[in-house]
Amino acid sequence: MRYEVLCLVLLGLLVAQGTGEDCPHKKAATLLPSFTMTPTATESTASSTTSHRPTTTSHRNVTVLPTSNSTATSSGPTTSTHNPAVTTSHGNATVYPTTNNGTAPSPGFSTIGPQPGPTPPSPSPSPGSKEALGNYTWTNGSQPCVQLQAQIQIRILYPTQGGGKAWGITTLNPNKTKVQGGCDHAYPHLSLSFPYGRLTFGFKQDMEQGTVYLNYMAVEYNVSFPQAAQWTFSAQNSSLRELQAPLGQSFCCRNTSIVLSPAVHLDLLFLRLQAAQLPNTGHLGPCFSCTSDQSLLLPLIIGLVLLGLLTLVLIAFCITRRRQSTYQPL
Numbered sequence: 001m002r003y004e005v006l007c008l009v010l011l012g013l014l015v016a017q018g019t020g021e022d023c024p025h026k027k028a029a030t031l032l033p034s035f036t037m038t039p040t041a042t043e044s045t046a047s048s049t050t051s052h053r054p055t056t057t058s059h060r061n062v063t064v065l066p067t068s069n070s071t072a073t074s075s076g077p078t079t080s081t082h083n084p085a086v087t088t089s090h091g092n093a094t095v096y097p098t099t100n101n102g103t104a105p106s107p108g109f110s111t112i113g114p115q116p117g118p119t120p121p122s123p124s125p126s127p128g129s130k131e132a133l134g135n136y137t138w139t140n141g142s143q144p145c146v147q148l149q150a151q152i153q154i155r156i157l158y159p160t161q162g163g164g165k166a167w168g169i170t171t172l173n174p175n176k177t178k179v180q181g182g183c184d185h186a187y188p189h190l191s192l193s194f195p196y197g198r199l200t201f202g203f204k205q206d207m208e209q210g211t212v213y214l215n216y217m218a219v220e221y222n223v224s225f226p227q228a229a230q231w232t233f234s235a236q237n238s239s240l241r242e243l244q245a246p247l248g249q250s251f252c253c254r255n256t257s258i259v260l261s262p263a264v265h266l267d268l269l270f271l272r273l274q275a276a277q278l279p280n281t282g283h284l285g286p287c288f289s290c291t292s293d294q295s296l297l298l299p300l301i302i303g304l305v306l307l308g309l310l311t312l313v314l315i316a317f318c319i320t321r322r323r324q325s326t327y328q329p330l
């Protein structure tokens with residue numbers, strides 16, 4: 001982690017200074033944690049606003065035509081500016097690929113690469129902007145029972161026509177997302193419908209522990225990723241225990257992922273969620289921060305403690321040396 005490195009560097013500096021120079025007097029080490037977020041969101045947006053879909057046309061025969069002849073250089077960071085992003089549209093859902101080639105990257109991190117060059121013009125917000133941050137609330141009457149604020153990304157590992165696999169990513173456009181839900185006391189749920197897809201979050205209250213957590217999650221999505229050999233995706237998992245927070249508090253996380261199945265992941269960025277005992281004010285309860293943030297804090301604390309110990313040792317060393325030096329001239 002960054003903080004471990006930071007702490008180590010600081011320790012190293014202190015040691016170097018302490019041994020090389022005379023004893024440091026009144027050294028003030030200031031640690032300023034700086035959270036720099038670099039959202040590499042590959043925004044995907046629906047290109048049309050019409051949500052009317054003829055119910056009779058159940059055409060599943062969709063040919064995916066990349067706009068450029070995709071003899072894609074396997075790794076082309078040098079020629080990236082001349083490479084237009086391949087966009088395919090099916091059912092009005094435009095999807096920008098993360099990888100042109102059918103080689104399956106390891107699930108997780110490196111797949112969310114930045115788009116080469118500017119993304120094609122689209123009527124909706126630019127990638128990574130705050131506009132993709134959704135605020136989804138379900139209320140029963142006047143009492144809100146589930147509120148979820150997040151930028152939601154769906155990541156799907158899909159089979160390609162070449163026989164490989166690739167990760168596709170879409171980001172939900174909050175403006176085109178409809179919220180439904182239920183306020184059953186022990187099992188509140190939230191359902192988000194968007195063009196050709198639906199997400200369902202089922203929560204569960206654990207009265208004994210006084211917590212609430214995400215217990216059930218379902219994704220259904222019809223989307224055509226580049227060179228995909230499959231267009232309908234669905235996954236559900238009813239044995240989750242994620243996003244857990246004490247009753248009355250909201251679960252906050254800058255970046256967390258839910259693994260529904262090996263092939264379907266959900267990324268929740270800038271997440272703030274509360275699914276039980278919401279205050280009536282429209283605001284959420286105090287933040288209960290996710291473990292990934294805490295795991296960042298831990299190295300920092302350890303580093304600070306070590307720093308303190310080291311400072312003590314140095315001071316002791318200084319004192320003893322000064323005493324020696326006062327007696328030595330004799």
Ligand SMILES: *[C@@H]1O[C@H](CO)[C@@H](O)[C@H](O)[C@H]1NC(C)=O
Pocket residue numbers: 037038039040041108109110112255256269
């Ligand atoms: C979210 O975290 C994953 C790794 O945990 C990282 O690859 C990704 O870039 C992060 N996304 C943002 C927007 O910070």
Ligand SMILES: *[C@@H]1O[C@H](CO)[C@@H](O)[C@H](O)[C@H]1NC(C)=O
Pocket residue numbers: 061063
């Ligand atoms: C799918 O499209 C191809 C070419 O457009 C056509 O040859 C084939 O018959 C179509 N299949 C179906 C099931 O419509």
Ligand SMILES: *[C@@H]1O[C@H](CO)[C@@H](O)[C@H](O)[C@H]1NC(C)=O
Pocket residue numbers: 069070071
């Ligand atoms: C794509 O490129 C390959 C090799 O360069 C060529 O054989 C093929 O005809 C091209 N396809 C199109 C549609 O241009």
Ligand SMILES: *[C@@H]1O[C@H](CO)[C@@H](O)[C@H](O)[C@H]1NC(C)=O
Pocket residue numbers: 072074100101102103162
């Ligand atoms: C993907 O890249 C590999 C090697 O980088 C190559 O062998 C393969 O043909 C490529 N596949 C496609 C569909 O371009």
Ligand SMILES: *[C@@H]1O[C@H](CO)[C@@H](O)[C@H](O)[C@H]1NC(C)=O
Pocket residue numbers: 123124125131175
């Ligand atoms: C989405 O909503 C935001 C905030 O209400 C608005 O500024 C933006 O224009 C909307 N975008 C579209 C495409 O409707």
Ligand SMILES: *[C@@H]1O[C@H](CO)[C@@H](O)[C@H](O)[C@H]1NC(C)=O
Pocket residue numbers: 140141183184185
């Ligand atoms: C939700 O509202 C309906 C009627 O508006 C009511 O019958 C139901 O008891 C309410 N549920 C909860 C959990 O408050």
Ligand SMILES: *[C@@H]1O[C@H](CO)[C@@H](O)[C@H](O)[C@H]1NC(C)=O
Pocket residue numbers: 058195196197198220221222232
């Ligand atoms: C996805 O497509 C399947 C089959 O065509 C259809 O049954 C399902 O309702 C679609 N789902 C959504 C969310 O549009």
Ligand SMILES: *[C@@H]1O[C@H](CO)[C@@H](O)[C@H](O)[C@H]1NC(C)=O
Pocket residue numbers: 236237238239240241259260261262
């Ligand atoms: C559901 O999620 C749990 C916890 O992440 C995981 O162990 C389990 O394999 C998942 N079930 C399926 C069917 O993927």
Ligand SMILES: *[C@@H]1O[C@H](CO)[C@@H](O)[C@H](O)[C@H]1NC(C)=O
Pocket residue numbers: 135136137149281282283
């Ligand atoms: C989210 O929506 C709720 C209910 O519509 C509203 O009270 C709250 O102020 C909104 N929060 C933000 C950050 O927009």
Ligand SMILES: CC(=O)N[C@H]1CO[C@H](CO)[C@@H](O)[C@@H]1O
Pocket residue numbers: 047048050052053054089091092
């Ligand atoms: C860009 C695109 O595909 N637009 C289509 C969106 O869906 C409506 C209704 O199905 C079509 O009329 C548009 O052509």
